[in-house]
Amino acid sequence: MNSKHNMLIPVLRKFVDNFLEESLETRVSVILSLSNFLKETKFQKIFVESEGVFKLTEFLDWGFDSYSLLVENQNRQIINGLLTLCQRLASNESYRSSLIAAKSHEKLFKMLYVPDVDILKGALYCLISLAEGTASKLVLAETCHVNQVLHIIEHYDPLSRKLAASVLRLLSGCQNVQDLVILFNGIPVLLSQFEGENYRLQWHIAWSLAQLAMEPKLRTQIYRKGGLPILLGVLRLDHSIKMIKIPEKLKKEAVTPVSKNEHICSTLTSSEEQLASLLALKAEMLCISAICATLTELTYDDQLSCKLAQEEAVYLLIQHVVPPSGDILPDLTDEPQAVQEAFSNLQLLALRAMRFLFSLERNRRWFHRLFPPAIFETFISVNHYKRDLSLYRCCVDRLNNITAEELKTVSLAVDNLNKQRCPLFKVGGYLVLDLLGSGAFGSVFKVQPSEESTASYLAVKEVSLHHPWLGRALTENSASVGEIVSEVNIAREQLRHPNIVQYQKVFIENEKLYIVMDLIEGLSLNEVINSMKEKEETFLEERIWKVLIQLIQGLHYLHVDKHVIHRDLTPNNILLGDRDRLTITDFGLARRKFSRESNVTSVVGTMLYCCPEIVQHKPYGERADIWSLGCVIYLLCTLHPPFWSQNLLALASKIVKGQYDPISSSQFCDKLVNIIESCLIVDSDRRPDISTVASLAASQLVATIDTLSTEQRILERKLQLEKEKRKSLKDKVKKQVPLNFPQSHPTDSFPLNKHAKAGSSFSLSLSPRKLQETKDPVLPLFQQLHKLIYISQLPPPETPCHHRWMLQVYTRMLFANNLGTLYLKTEMSKLMHLSKENIQLKTCPKYKEQIELFSPLEEDSVITTTYEELHHMIEALLLETEYYQC
């Protein structure tokens, strides 16, 4: 060891003391021998203790700065060698902190812009090793060049893409990286990687998405950018994995992945091919597992959970959980352990995703008789929304010991699940697609107007005329049915408000009453509250106000403008859609529900939100709805209703006495507590009307109106621009129309076929309304650059100006490295988007004199600022000039 140690010392000296002064050949040989030494931990220690890390970082910086000058092959060799040294140290937990302290990660991120794939990969390997450390990961996340990482994932060669995706996977659990993915609109880039079957790349991407989906905003983005069908599409691929017999000697090698990615094939000839297939099978299972993890995170959003279930997620997931048997999945017991583990992990992750879906009440019907009772018991014994995978082991073990009889039941249920995608039945010319929920009077279904129709989906409420709650059994021609129909018709004709459901039609068929209305894509407030309880979450006060304001708006419209009482305002009849847009439903039947004739005494639930006057069968007015409003807002604050008892009489007594636990004013503001208390005043004469409630919430209402009018103005402006664009496009297209174009052609349609002649039988036409001018994404970047150059062309200030100095240094930096247009693009993008990332501005000796004109600073000044600050400096300086006037 001593002799080897003695050999290291002179090499280390050369590296630390005068590396850059040595000849190219010596530098190469120093690097080569150092990289040999650093394979051993003991020499790594000596290297770090001799300030090797700081020198290494300095040389990386030199490598980056002089990259464009590096024409000789040896120079590339030196940079690659430096990156190897860096990677050797980065893979050792003990030295990651030294590399971070020396800021080597900043240099490594800069190297991602170098147009040399070898150097790029070297830098990516180093970053991966650094990101594997818990502490170093956090620092890396703070400085990560997410835009460039996304760019590599989108455009580079397969290996670079995979490495960049690996960096993202390791960092995407960190808040800053999540913010940057939002800023740089990264979700579409990630989703686009699911084209094709590159499972190894997709594994990294899916795990990145799984972590990004923990952030609610990114969950919504994944949905809005079409993520659900894309992710489910991967589960939907034909994964009919066939049995492959692998020779013993090859099984041992199957532990490490390979880069090939062939499809599984049962007619393989050579054992190498079999091994490759086995590894591909493992990669495929790992990728699907990661997608299951992403789906699990998405189900945290109730709306997405509901949509996933509707898009067959349960059907697709169960196929990855059912144990190896017969022709469903291969028997892997003879296969290498790595493959068995991958399969077992897939089962756990797929089952967990199913359990998360099951946690939402509305989704439970998809699980109806899916599992035999004994298995279902273990399935539900895992509580709602539990991430810990070990909790699912028991259920997977039980599934792996499924009996032949039980397996038959599961297969049958899976088949049925598949069939549920077909329309359930037809009624009144509507195709009934899906059950949305059931209530006291009947059920609500999602329907499609007709097979050919492209009109949007609607909801239909089905009520049996023999329902006991409607009083005596009714007939089609009875007066009561006529009354209901006319009430619904009045609601249809008279009620038009964004917070009130729009009825379309009412009709009777097969002794059932059908009320057709707009479909609200969302969940009832009751479902939202139940799901929050399961997740052990509570409503933020801001969200409660949002619901309250919309309820006030809806009720104000009903009471003041239309003189209509709802009578049955319960969390079941309040639907929350995208961004908590609220809709009140269920008009017309409530009167019957609370009439003396009806048999409501059997269900306590219907009385929870009833005011004392209805409970006592006294005359009531619009203030009955105010009481219910108070109950609903109380429920949002505490997640339980103000009045509760299993005994109907006890409940009635509590309501009549107004006995409820007060809301703690330490948790909610006095104003909110005051509104709830006023709504729950027993004496209806003293209870406020809706206008008074609105005045109690006046400041929140004004703020909402402000936001709405701003949004409206933006929308109007957008519409106007859109209109102008369309008009100019139409004019342009018109100009291009050939003169001999047939006059009879519709005015808004033009042939695109240049061979089209008057009277010719074939021409392709396209409505200009369908043509849209696309925004040029580069223009804003140019504009940003233009601003910088404009400032740099201004005459020097009379007195030194520090901001001018900083901008001058920054502009010089942009071009000094000659790093190409992509580097420039990323920098401009960060400036435009006010990135909070730090940037160091240092005086380059070459331009020192010129720059000193702006600020007489000391030699080699280095100033740290952020892109956001630079952006503000630019705008402030431009305002002092005539820039915006021109």
Ligand SMILES: Nc1ncnc2c1ncn2[C@@H]1O[C@H](COP(=O)(O)OP(=O)(O)OP(=O)(O)O)[C@@H](O)[C@H]1O
């Ligand atoms: N227009 C709609 N669009 C989408 N879903 C709806 C619509 N109307 C109702 N639903 C869903 O259907 C469920 C059942 O509604 P329904 O009106 O039958 O009963 P309910 O309101 O729960 O109880 P009740 O019959 O006592 O009023 C609701 O909870 C809601 O989730």
